[in-house]
Amino acid sequence: MAEKAKKGIKRFVGIVVSDKMDKTVVVAVERLKMHPIYKKYIKRRKKFMAHDEENACRVGDKVLIEETRPLSRHKRWRVKSIIERAKVLDKGTEEKAQEEA
Template sequence: MKTLTGIIKSTKMTNTVVVEVTTFSQHPVYKKRVKKSKRFLAHNLLDLQLGDTVTIVETRPISKLKHWKTTKLISRPSIAPTEAKTVVKKTIKKSAKKTIKKVTR
């Protein structure tokens, strides 16, 4: 049974998450480390959120594209991605207002 560890990139489907698994391999000629990422559809019965690090296990085919199950939640991000987006938007708006005030003076 294969087990992989990755980060959840999408939770928009019912009982399904998209897990991105990143691996590093060495280029055969140049010997440089190359980053490779692959996305897997996994069956989700846990309460998982975007950005969580999880372990997935290979199983029998559940649907046409789903052949993996989430088994274990390893860690959650310190700040949720949706919260991070709102914080960034607020700071951009504040800085834009400050620059407009400086220009109009």
């Protein structure tokens, strides 16, 4: 994040879990929340639909999303940048792994 963060804009880092829609991805954001009684941290996951103008994101990519104006019924987030690409195995490697098993 080379640019300066604007005040008041929410930003989250999450993993793309679906890219089946046109110019839309579903991003799962995980956070830790403390249980009020047991004081133990619990993982909480929420899914956000985010606008991906260039259809550049793929399942497994780590992305930065930021809040924006409503773009559709469910989309209120926009993909700001792709932080890390998903590790993809080529078909030759997958076939060799299946043959060995």
